[in-house]
Amino acid sequence: MNAGRSFIEMTINGEKRTVQAPPMKRLLDVLREDLHLTGTKEGCGEGECGSCSVRMNGELVNSCLVPVLQAEGASIQTVEGLASNGKLHPLQQAFLDCGGAQCGICTPGMLMAATQLLAHNPHPSMAEIREGLAGNLCRCTGFIRIFESVIAAAAQDVEQQAQETPHAR
Amino acid sequence: MTTHATNRIVGSSVPRKEGVDKLLGRARYVDDIDLEGMWHGATVRSTIPRGLIRSIGFDRSINWSEFAAVTAADIPGSNHIQLIAADQPCLADGMVNHCDEAILLIAHPDKHRLREAVNAVHIEYEPLPPVFTIEESERQNVIVWGADNLLKNFLLEKGDVDSVWSGAAHIVEGEYRTGAQEHLYIENNGVIAEYTAESGVTVWGSLQCPFYVHKSLLAVFDLPEDKVRVIQTETGGAFGGKEDYPSTLAAHAALLSMKSGHPVKMVYDRMEDLAATTKRHPSRVRHRTALDHEGRLLAMDIDLATDGGAYSTLSSTVLSRATLHSPGPYVCPNVRVRSCAWATNTVPYGAFRGFGAPQAVFAIERHMDEIAAAIGLDPIELRRRNFLHDGDTTATEQVMREPVILDQLLDRALAESDYHARRARFAHENASSPIKRGMGIAAFYHGSGFTGSGERYLNSLAGVDVTPDGKVRVLVSSTEFGQGTNTILTQIAAEATGLGHEDVIMAPADTGIVPNSGPTVASRTAMVVGRLIERAGLQLVSLLREHAGLGAHYSRADFFAACDRYRAVQGAVVSLCRYEAPPGVFWDDQKYRGEAYPAYAWSIHVAQVAVDTVTYSAEVEEFWAVQEAGRVLNPVLAGGQVEGGIAQGIGYALYEKVLLQNGHMANNQMTNYIMPTAEDVPPIHVYFEEVPFSHGGYGAKGIGELPHDGPAPAILNAIRDATGVRCNTIPLLPEDLFHKLAAGQTVEEATAV
Ligand code: FES
Ligand code: FES
Numbered sequence: 001m002n003a004g005r006s007f008i009e010m011t012i013n014g015e016k017r018t019v020q021a022p023p024m025k026r027l028l029d030v031l032r033e034d035l036h037l038t039g040t041k042e043g044c045g046e047g048e049c050g051s052c053s054v055r056m057n058g059e060l061v062n063s064c065l066v067p068v069l070q071a072e073g074a075s076i077q078t079v080e081g082l083a084s085n086g087k088l089h090p091l092q093q094a095f096l097d098c099g100g101a102q103c104g105i106c107t108p109g110m111l112m113a114a115t116q117l118l119a120h121n122p123h124p125s126m127a128e129i130r131e132g133l134a135g136n137l138c139r140c141t142g143f144i145r146i147f148e149s150v151i152a153a154a155a156q157d158v159e160q161q162a163q164e165t166p167h168a169r
Numbered sequence: 170m171t172t173h174a175t176n177r178i179v180g181s182s183v184p185r186k187e188g189v190d191k192l193l194g195r196a197r198y199v200d201d202i203d204l205e206g207m208w209h210g211a212t213v214r215s216t217i218p219r220g221l222i223r224s225i226g227f228d229r230s231i232n233w234s235e236f237a238a239v240t241a242a243d244i245p246g247s248n249h250i251q252l253i254a255a256d257q258p259c260l261a262d263g264m265v266n267h268c269d270e271a272i273l274l275i276a277h278p279d280k281h282r283l284r285e286a287v288n289a290v291h292i293e294y295e296p297l298p299p300v301f302t303i304e305e306s307e308r309q310n311v312i313v314w315g316a317d318n319l320l321k322n323f324l325l326e327k328g329d330v331d332s333v334w335s336g337a338a339h340i341v342e343g344e345y346r347t348g349a350q351e352h353l354y355i356e357n358n359g360v361i362a363e364y365t366a367e368s369g370v371t372v373w374g375s376l377q378c379p380f381y382v383h384k385s386l387l388a389v390f391d392l393p394e395d396k397v398r399v400i401q402t403e404t405g406g407a408f409g410g411k412e413d414y415p416s417t418l419a420a421h422a423a424l425l426s427m428k429s430g431h432p433v434k435m436v437y438d439r440m441e442d443l444a445a446t447t448k449r450h451p452s453r454v455r456h457r458t459a460l461d462h463e464g465r466l467l468a469m470d471i472d473l474a475t476d477g478g479a480y481s482t483l484s485s486t487v488l489s490r491a492t493l494h495s496p497g498p499y500v501c502p503n504v505r506v507r508s509c510a511w512a513t514n515t516v517p518y519g520a521f522r523g524f525g526a527p528q529a530v531f532a533i534e535r536h537m538d539e540i541a542a543a544i545g546l547d548p549i550e551l552r553r554r555n556f557l558h559d560g561d562t563t564a565t566e567q568v569m570r571e572p573v574i575l576d577q578l579l580d581r582a583l584a585e586s587d588y589h590a591r592r593a594r595f596a597h598e599n600a601s602s603p604i605k606r607g608m609g610i611a612a613f614y615h616g617s618g619f620t621g622s623g624e625r626y627l628n629s630l631a632g633v634d635v636t637p638d639g640k641v642r643v644l645v646s647s648t649e650f651g652q653g654t655n656t657i658l659t660q661i662a663a664e665a666t667g668l669g670h671e672d673v674i675m676a677p678a679d680t681g682i683v684p685n686s687g688p689t690v691a692s693r694t695a696m697v698v699g700r701l702i703e704r705a706g707l708q709l710v711s712l713l714r715e716h717a718g719l720g721a722h723y724s725r726a727d728f729f730a731a732c733d734r735y736r737a738v739q740g741a742v743v744s745l746c747r748y749e750a751p752p753g754v755f756w757d758d759q760k761y762r763g764e765a766y767p768a769y770a771w772s773i774h775v776a777q778v779a780v781d782t783v784t785y786s787a788e789v790e791e792f793w794a795v796q797e798a799g800r801v802l803n804p805v806l807a808g809g810q811v812e813g814g815i816a817q818g819i820g821y822a823l824y825e826k827v828l829l830q831n832g833h834m835a836n837n838q839m840t841n842y843i844m845p846t847a848e849d850v851p852p853i854h855v856y857f858e859e860v861p862f863s864h865g866g867y868g869a870k871g872i873g874e875l876p877h878d879g880p881a882p883a884i885l886n887a888i889r890d891a892t893g894v895r896c897n898t899i900p901l902l903p904e905d906l907f908h909k910l911a912a913g914q915t916v917e918e919a920t921a922v
Pocket of ligand 2: 100101102103104105106107137138139140141355405406651
């Protein structure tokens, strides 16, 4: 029954988790199907849309392109790991206030890309924001309010927040 | 508290109602839902554009006993998707009329087993000659639909166009073409369906119009109304792409559920969604226009054709909206529009934000610049001289009874964009630079609500009720897919009842619970459904005053206490209202004349574009949008609608090309169907002028579609301004621009006759 499956251990949103899955199963499917973390979305399955973005060992990855095998021992942060103690992450709050989410399907990936950006560059310029989010497609907003959300969150000293999360470098 | 504080909640940017769920990643989209014992479904599709199905064979390498399979023969009711006409089969039966048409369905408990099984079904065809373009279809050498390939046609006539030509000072002609466009919602189409003999069919899905799906399932399964239930799940973008297609997909999943005895999930992957689902209608519009010496319009003769694809679906109503938007926001005594939707052997084209208007607006607004060039008038001045004003009549002889403030919008757009100064500066700088910059403009309206008598036929019902645990619920079938339905309708209900926004929630978009407030399309939700909720809220307060002793001034606690008293006597606290047309609105379907829309939203777009004459790329550097869409209910959401629509419009103009090969979409991937990214979208400046509309929800008109109408002509007009080259076809990709610019025609003569 479990032939062709391996035990894979990962730290997901700060918690140790072990899954038994075929080694080539996409990290995206392991998150969604095995760990029931359905916040991470599939938009294209080919690395173009970024809606499956998660942070893995402090890097932004498209989880649709990562075989779970590669995630062995990794520390992974998904959208479910952003809010803490029932409080929205400053980026989530900014997206809510500024209208950065419309249909919401790109939002988890967009939040992870923005978290990654601010973790490395707490006060990005507009050009740096555009570049940082270039791998994440949003068909609803035209991006303008997403940029404003990132600027608003950066203004709230996200630097400190990012350092507090266990997965930021 | 008083119910007359009109500025309390409406008009403020309360946060999106379902925003926190979306931001936490806990909003449940259809693919996030797992039902006990659920199977997964897949579709075997036609690989040829047109032909007879000779045989269906199943490869022995697969153990088919593990699978459920469904063909047209398994359909208990009618093998047709019910929309306007019922010509589209649910599953092809003996014949296919486009590539990727569904022929056979299969289901299995393990979704990873499906691909192999789909490939193991072998279909033999006897090909028939296909038709792929408007030109081939109208030639009628090969008939692929009905008696003549004509899905629908309209004739709109005002005055006598033919009496004008001989005495006109100028006659200007032009032909304009637009390509197909894919919605590219980031969540693909998907549903889950469950069939049981006792309760019939239940569908959960990513969709815009629960009652469209409901109606279609009734016919496919031959079931009574109470045996079909459709529930919208959180929907990750739609833009019209989930208006009619979910009816087909829901029927497929439900048929598989019936056959397998399990709930069945069908969620398309991107390649399947791109190849098999609807897109924007390609179009060809020809204008012939007569003007007097001062540049006033004397006659407009417009010949408009769309490619409708293999079945009629929504082509007739898309064509109607295109027809009604084709003369633009101008007064002209003599207008004739002849329009036709032609059948071809491609996936049926469908609804997409704007619904025919973007095609029509592209043509007229591009044409206005060509007229200006041909008669030597400034494009701004030409438009000003011909703008509609209050009291004027449109091409359908609708009198503009509400204020029309096009001049004011134009003045604001010119001032905010610093149009004249920039244009002059670019004209000077361009001479010595390989980068040529230009400014372009588009003026347009978008009719809010269903066309003509549509809203009367829809006869929408909507309202509010109050739950025993103290929440006012909005009862509508109007759905949220990013545009803000949940937020604005709860704002309106809160405003009308004098409560806080947090006291109002949405009832689930479930046909078993909510009344039919009509489909969520046509920029009708804020105006039409919003008005119903406003009325229902006010009516609820009156009921509580009359029957439950609610005082003239009341607190939140007073309100809910009155609800409890009312409930104790009446059983439930419900207030429903039915659509009432604004007085004096009349549309003659026979003559195609009258009040085409209850209201119009108006807009001016300005684009600044840079054309690189070395790389042949055209880049939108900055964009301004000024609009009047009635009362703005929520400035953040309304602004987001405008920006998102403009970004899609930029894609429509410069990026997005649907490449068909033998009728199949060849670039059905996000790697090669390119939409604007975070690095491509320019700064977009959005301004609203507010003229409350007396028959819209707290004064609102429609905003959703308007912003998609203007970018393409504004951008191509800016390219004309920058380079002197006339480009009349979109999408305009660098290779197209190369051909245009390399042709050496720096300044081309306009076709002044
Ligand atoms: S789903 Fe992974 S990039 Fe689109
Ligand atoms: S909010 Fe819908 S795709 Fe970004």
